[in-house]
Amino acid sequence: MFNKRIKIKELLTQEPNGQEVIVMGWVRTFRNNQFIALNDGSTNNNLQVVVELGKFDDELLRRITTSASLKVTGIIEPSLGKGQKMDLKAATIEILGDSDAEKYPLQPKKHSLEFLREKAHLRFRTNTFGSVFRVRHALAFAVHKFFNDKGFLYMHTPIITASDAEGAGEMFKVTTLPVDGSATRDDAGKIDFKEDFFGRATNLTVSGQLEGELGATAFGDIYTFGPTFRAENSNTARHLAEFWMIEPEMAFYDLEDNANLAEEFIQYLIKYVIENNKEDLEFLAQRLAEEEKQLPQDKRSEMGLIEKLEFVLANSFERLTYTEAIDILKNSNQNKKKKFQYEVTGWGMDLQSEHERYLVEKHFKKPVILTNYPAAIKSFYMRLDDNCEPGKQTVSAMDILAPGIGEIVGGSQREERLDKLEARMKEMNIPSEEMWWYLDTRRFGTVPHAGFGLGFERMVQFVTGMTNIRDVIAFPRTPGSAEF
């Protein structure tokens, strides 16, 4: 019977007054052959277990090593030492699992994040990753709470799909055909996917949006929250081959409604974590400040982590159109002095990440919602804006750019007019026959609707201040790397 234990997080909120408790956890350090710092993952704060001299066998004490797991019973008393308010005076100590100190790779000292990435199966036992993953959990919970409270329906869209949602991005193939080249070929010498498990070529999803639209045009408001896969050979601190994305889709929403929801959503998530994970945020803020001490002054953040989050809560996001952004960039000193690696050539160009960073981090110094991009650089399903200047056709797209992260949200009002949508698909070589089911939403009771995708890991990065996306997902999948 193990479940009579009290979690350390809860115990530490109590007043020490001689209560008898059972705790279980892992040893962080054993100081002075007398003080065990015990952690059970419920909080970064350890419980100090006091081992009275002569009360326990030396044999037992020798087995209390870093990361050994213990069951301890005893009495809670006010601590005689300075660092903590209570001690657990041990009556019994049971070693649940030994941890060979010569082989256990983590020590009670500072390890580099790169080193811990290679020990991803054990890094949860550190303070940094303890905080990161508790915050990640809180954010995931807050996502569901936000949408549930608003009456959105949580929709599970398929992970195996036959459609290439945005015509962009390499996809992972899903097949049961032999990979040694012996699969049946058709007359043209191509692999005959009629022989495959699903009777057609299938992939891992790159987005649940198209299926989400089917839900939205029946339920009104839906959201998805699931894994997404991109087989791009991207090697950066903000890309994963497997990541989690939240994609709300709303009927009877236009672009402005969409932007309002996205802004409210992001602020809600931040507020939830500030209110519910104060200790973890404080730890992460301190960690980030220490890390930034190593950087040259001009590369350090102007605000501390919590200060930054509170700033984002207190100020509305800057909204401007793509056209206005191009004007700002073109007239910036940075551009006039040719300090951009990619010159701002003018209307129609795609923004490079240095341009986005300039707008967010230098010009506005807060999150920015960029809208109404040129149609030529955006996806087929985005709604064409009416009354555009000749040669400057735009779509009702929006990207939300966050300081230090870049694009955190991408969304749009969807093209609900069948004729315009079909014309656009033809233009962009999207096979409309295969998408008959998608087009049916426009054939039968089409409505104005909109939605967006929020990269969950990027949101976790923004809130925790972790600079590498591989440190905010338990087991990162990146090109050449799928250990664990």
Next chain:
RNA sequence: UCCUCCUUAGCUCAGUUGGUUAGAGCAUCUGACUGUUAAUCAGAGGGUCGUUGGUUCAAGUCCAACAGGGGGAGCCA
């Protein structure tokens, strides 16, 4: 995929213009001490210098390829 930097003890790192037996702190082990806070003190063990090949009388040090990792870029969320 491109550019760039890195790879020396379990970890973090030093190692001079190529030249005897490759060092430090922490960790580990042994002992001491015992109200400690990454405890402290003393001693000990621990290395095919990422891999392969080359240059040289001599390579941790120079050159090349490969592997792994960091930072930046592209693609994107």
